[in-house]
Amino acid sequence: MNNFNKNDIVEVEVIDLTHEGAGVAKIDNYPFFVENALPGEVIKMRVMKTGKNFGYGKVEEYVKESDDRVGDVNSQYLRTGIADISHLTYPAQLDFKKKQVETVLSKVAKKNDITVMDTLGTENNTGYRNKAQIPVRRVNGQTETGFFRKNSHDLVPVEDFLIQDKEIDQVVLYTRDLLRRFDIKPYHEINKTGLIRNIMVRRGHHSGEIMVTLITTKKKIFRIDQIVEALTEKFPNIVSIMQNVNESHGNALFGPDWFVLYGKEYIEDQMLGNTYQISGPSFYQVNTEMAEKLYQKAIDFADLKEDDVVIDAYSGIGSIALSVADKVKKVYGVETVESAVINAGKNAELNDIKNVDFTVGKAETTMARWLEEGIEPDVIFVDPPRKGLDEEFIKSATKTGARSIVYVSCNPSTFARDVLRFEEEGYKLQKVQPVDLFPQTHHVELVSLFTK
Structure with a gap:
């Protein structure tokens, strides 16, 4: 139970960061979340709000600052969440993101035997959003x-x-x-x-x-x-x-x-050498340079062969499907947003790519239908939204017997949950590569490989 009153000032050491980049300080095992506070720092903290299980504090004074702190950060970036870890040096941001992925894999998926690679970073860690x-x-x-x-x-x-x-x-x-x-x-x-x-x-x-x-x-x-x-x-x-x-x-x-x-x-x-038409509502990765690195890593993980049949679930305007088309025999893409599928078809024409078919539909139902039609993929790429994969989808994807499933995720927690589901269906997680698509923010993308 906490015995704090609003506006109390206490000296505490910051011991950790939450996945959203707030500092964590504990007093008698009662945690406080503090904006703009980094692990290893000793601060004088003002108590702002307390609840049954945790409280919120505010830095009144830094008694000891972290070596990873960037001086002179515009507090608006932290306050609005535009760049909520911009007070952390860039190498420390990359470590923070790797640790985030390791933590959820260990806590949610009970995986301590998988080596998470160092986060792939960029020189251009500001001014990158398109x-x-x-x-x-x-x-x-x-x-x-x-x-x-x-x-x-x-x-x-x-x-x-x-x-x-x-x-x-x-x-x-x-x-x-x-x-x-x-x-x-x-x-x-x-x-x-x-x-x-x-x-x-x-x-x-x-x-x-x-x-x-x-x-x-x-x-x-x-x-x-x-x-x-x-x-x-x-x-x-x-x-x-x-x-x-x-x-x-x-x-x-x-x-x-x-x-x-x-x-x-x-x-x-x-x-990656192809031209895309991007309409107002269509999804296109906001950091082009790092998206190219992300997709290249996904292609490398897939280890594609000339006579492979590939499925790109959540195909959007075709960025993964069209990037792999010249390396394989055939690509099938599926996407729920009709305008994106029309876009993807135009993008295939624009780049004179003939071995790709795009379909409007839910990945889980389309996948099941393709199975019935006898389409047997060798490799499946998935790049789902934050909520991760549907359980039905995982069942139909693993039923295909594909040799590899390359999973691109923008949310490590739902990814870790899906790791367990893939394992139940006989697919093993082989490697995980975090990629920094959103420097200065707490968000982390990753690309991973599952094999049968």
Whole structure:
């Protein structure tokens, strides 16, 4: 039981980091979570809040700082979660991510015999994001772009996002200035008034092509022609300006209706030598350079042969399927989002790739159908969303008798749960490689190999 009162100040040593990058300090076995505190640091901590099992504290003073601390960090990046481990030196960030993967494998999957490789890092650990989704709100009477404070809907105005492509930051600020100039009202969540909810900007890492999407509460935008003209004059790389109308008042980013305000409805970019058309709603890895390393690692793990049949479950716009097509006999891709499948088909044509078939459907049901049709894959690639794999999917995937299953995960905990399910079905985890797709944040991706 805790005997602390709010605003008590206690001196504590920080012993660990949570998977989200908060410091952990314990007093008589009662844990406190403290933002901007690193293992090995001794701090004077103010008690902010206490519950039955844990409390929250705040650093009042650093008595002893960690050697892994980066001085002079903008606290907004920590407060909004934009870059929630930017106070940690980059080598220490890579170690932190490796340890995260080791911890869940040991706790959830009871795996202590698997060597987790060192996290694959990058020299470009800032300015890497090729996409931004920025809320627009009124703050102190003025239209601002920025980011919500963690666990709230209070907008913190931000001009330099640290992890976004620098030109994207410039486009966001210039769009904000145009909204101010033409007095276009930002969305107000409580009153459900205003027009502009979010500005989304995508920029091709290799091509430099830019798409700007205005996410609005209704179709009509006052003086939109002048906004389009000003944007395209200022940024010649803009090849697409889109509008998405989202009339709902929930947390979903997009509504169902898309309109082209200028140019075409996609940008093009390259990955591992192929060209991709990327539309507004389609999923495309936000860190192109590291996604190329991630996919290359997945291809290396698969050890593909010329006469292999490959299945790419969760195929998106085709980035894995098209990257492996020239190495194998045939690739089947499946994806639930219809627009992504149309995109993937176009991307195959664009790169003159003929041995790939893309299907709209759920991976688990499609997989079972393919089995009935006698399609026998040698290798299966899976890159599911954060919730991991469906149990039915794991059953049908392992039933195929594929020699290797290469699992790309963006959530180590659901991955660790799935490791156990694969083992029950006779597949063994061979190796795990964490990859740093999101430097300065607590997120970690990994690529792993299961064999029969």
